[in-house]
Amino acid sequence: MRLGPTLGFFGYSLRKNGLRTRYVSEVTEIGDGDVLDLPGKPVIVGMPGHSPGSVAIHVPLADAVFVGDALTTRHVLTxxxxxQPAPFTDDPAEALSSLDRLAGLPASWVLPGHGAPWRTSPAQVSEEVRKG
Structure with missing residues (x-):
């Protein structure tokens, strides 16, 4: 952990009311393989490891897969x-294993929750993360 990026992360959190609790008012359960009734027909891909219920969303129409916090291109603490794998991962071994689920997806964009998007295939991203 480096002090500069860590302080920057906490400063950003404070500016965005990161310490204020917001309660969820409505929940719609989704699961691996579900196709959402939304434009582009997004497909849910289970990505266990980062946190319970972690998923990626593959949108074939957009030629993209949104990986959320399963992966990052900029570590918020360093x-x-x-x-690379995202920080604060519950089960790092399971998170790496989940990359196999991405590798077979046809997409040209991989969009993480933190950091810049990758213009490459999910298989290539999986390979690069494993090289670490």
């Missing part, structure tokens, strides 16, 4: 850039 400032390190490039494809």
């Amino acid at each position: 400032g390190r850039t490039g494809p």
